[in-house]
Amino acid sequence: MLSKNKLKFLRQLALKKHRDAEGLFLAEGPKVVGDLLPHFACLLLCATTDYLAAHPHLSANEVIEITERELQQASQLKTPRQVLAVFRQPAPLPEAEHPIILRQRLCLALDGVQDPGNVGTILRIADWMGIDHVFCSPDTADAFAPKTVQATMGALARVAVHTTDLPTLIDHAGAEIPVFATTLDGDDLYADPLSTTGLIVMGNEGNGVSAEVLRRVNRRLYIPNFPSGRATSESLNVAIATALTCGEFRRRQR
Amino acid sequence: MLSKNKLKFLRQLALKKHRDAEGLFLAEGPKVVGDLLPHFACLLLCATTDYLAAHPHLSANEVIEITERELQQASQLKTPRQVLAVFRQPAPLPEAEHPIILRQRLCLALDGVQDPGNVGTILRIADWMGIDHVFCSPDTADAFAPKTVQATMGALARVAVHTTDLPTLIDHAGAEIPVFATTLDGDDLYADPLSTTGLIVMGNEGNGVSAEVLRRVNRRLYIPNFPSGRATSESLNVAIATALTCGEFRRRQR
Numbered sequence: 001m002l003s004k005n006k007l008k009f010l011r012q013l014a015l016k017k018h019r020d021a022e023g024l025f026l027a028e029g030p031k032v033v034g035d036l037l038p039h040f041a042c043l044l045l046c047a048t049t050d051y052l053a054a055h056p057h058l059s060a061n062e063v064i065e066i067t068e069r070e071l072q073q074a075s076q077l078k079t080p081r082q083v084l085a086v087f088r089q090p091a092p093l094p095e096a097e098h099p100i101i102l103r104q105r106l107c108l109a110l111d112g113v114q115d116p117g118n119v120g121t122i123l124r125i126a127d128w129m130g131i132d133h134v135f136c137s138p139d140t141a142d143a144f145a146p147k148t149v150q151a152t153m154g155a156l157a158r159v160a161v162h163t164t165d166l167p168t169l170i171d172h173a174g175a176e177i178p179v180f181a182t183t184l185d186g187d188d189l190y191a192d193p194l195s196t197t198g199l200i201v202m203g204n205e206g207n208g209v210s211a212e213v214l215r216r217v218n219r220r221l222y223i224p225n226f227p228s229g230r231a232t233s234e235s236l237n238v239a240i241a242t243a244l245t246c247g248e249f250r251r252r253q254r
Numbered sequence: 255m256l257s258k259n260k261l262k263f264l265r266q267l268a269l270k271k272h273r274d275a276e277g278l279f280l281a282e283g284p285k286v287v288g289d290l291l292p293h294f295a296c297l298l299l300c301a302t303t304d305y306l307a308a309h310p311h312l313s314a315n316e317v318i319e320i321t322e323r324e325l326q327q328a329s330q331l332k333t334p335r336q337v338l339a340v341f342r343q344p345a346p347l348p349e350a351e352h353p354i355i356l357r358q359r360l361c362l363a364l365d366g367v368q369d370p371g372n373v374g375t376i377l378r379i380a381d382w383m384g385i386d387h388v389f390c391s392p393d394t395a396d397a398f399a400p401k402t403v404q405a406t407m408g409a410l411a412r413v414a415v416h417t418t419d420l421p422t423l424i425d426h427a428g429a430e431i432p433v434f435a436t437t438l439d440g441d442d443l444y445a446d447p448l449s450t451t452g453l454i455v456m457g458n459e460g461n462g463v464s465a466e467v468l469r470r471v472n473r474r475l476y477i478p479n480f481p482s483g484r485a486t487s488e489s490l491n492v493a494i495a496t497a498l499t500c501g502e503f504r505r506r507q508r
Binding site: 117121124125127128129130151153158190223224225226227228230231232234235236237239240243244247250251253254 | 371375378379381382383384405407412444477478479480481482484485486488489490491493494497498501504505507508
């Protein structure tokens with residue numbers, strides 16, 4: 001049974017203020033919870049009788065059997081699914097290590113991406129594409145918000161998210177680092193030589209990359225539409241642009 | 255001013271039953287409404303004073319000036335934006351013409367895609383990629399649902415959507431038509447010869463392509479992850495998979 005206090009605690013984790021204060025986050029459903037359980041400390045797992053019967057060995061600090069009705073009350077989803085768990089957020093990496101990571105591999109940066117669904121979908125893309133580190137500006141939607149966590153489909157288990165000031169990160173990494181962004185005046189993504197390391201920056205849904213970051217972008221790319229020059233939408237959804245860009249980087253590296 | 259009857263009429267268009275009975279659909283915001291106005295008959299346009307001042311020549315049957323409060327009441331959006339319009343849905347193309355279209359160009363089929371946001375995003379991708387016809391199974395989310403329309407960002411002005419029984423469509427188009435789907439056991443997307451015509455089928459978010467359609471798929475593709483064989487998410491979001499697949503078809507045709 002779920003006590004009133006526990007229910008309140010679970011509901012509060014929908015708010016960033018409480019998530020940050022506690023250093024915790026919420027995940028739901030067998031797929032996402034199952035993917036996260038081996039990677040994050042689980043403080044509390046609430047699940048229906050059916051789920052608990054199917055998963056007898058759960059590595060959680062506390063396991064509570066709950067009814068469908070209690071699940072409904074605690075869940076952030078429209079259609080709750082069997083299980084809901086509270087995990088500890090990973091300890092943030094010291095900022096001094098960010099530029100070191102960036103110099104050694106291909107990374108992604110999110111500069112003011114607003115929609116939690118987009119951020120989650122992008123983390124899922126990063127996971128698929130073997131991009132292990134994603135740097136987020138402080139105004140990007142929280143990677144540990146319930147909607148983001150659900151959209152990642154478990155990618156948080158494999159992709160590290162670092163919240164940081166992007167201009168500072170780029171400055172510390174050094175001027176020789178290629179910093180890519182997709183812009184309308186960029187070079188053809190499919191004709192550009194690209195690179196195997198560097199930073200790909202994706203911007204806000206409405207306004208694109210911020211001025212402070214754009215000033216530091218030294219490789220502008222354009223995702224060509226088809227046929228070239230055809231009247232079309234002015235832009236692609238940010239997660240779609242991320243997929244096409246990262247996909248092309250990785251296709252070249254095969 | 256918005257009468258009670260008009261408000262009721264607008265709100266009812268959130269329901270498929272009413273949209274289909276009236277043959278109408280709702281669009282919101284300056285960008286989407288602006289893109290659709292030149293392409294669809296507009297029966298009713300409701301907008302704030304500011305919007306009407308900035309757009310003195312509107313080709314709508316009826317224009318009503320409304321307050322922010324009325325806009326809030328009529329809108330399907332969390333943050334309504336200036337304008338809301340009712341358009342006539344395009345007349346459906348006779349089914350006999352579907353296979354003719356399919357034989358002549360690269361088309362997309364959605365087989366049970368559930369989420370209106372995904373359908374809208376996919377239509378926006380089709381628009382960008384010059385895929386002019388999208389065939390939807392009857393159980394795919396309605397292309398004219400408010401959430402879909404908003405996610406298309408105006409792509410409905412350029413992409414024709416046909417609701418039809420997909421197995422029948424494929425059978426009528428003929429066995430020589432390449433029918434592609436992405437599956438876990440498919441051929442490497444980047445190594446496959448692909449083609450310049452044919453049908454790319456995208457399936458349901460949870461269950462993929464239906465058995466009846468999968469039986470008719472003669473070219474299975476796999477979107478490789480990176481590095482190949484790395485433990486990763488089991489799948490990509492359906493809109494992301496659509497973008498990567500269609501993007502690769504079009505990259506080859508450049």
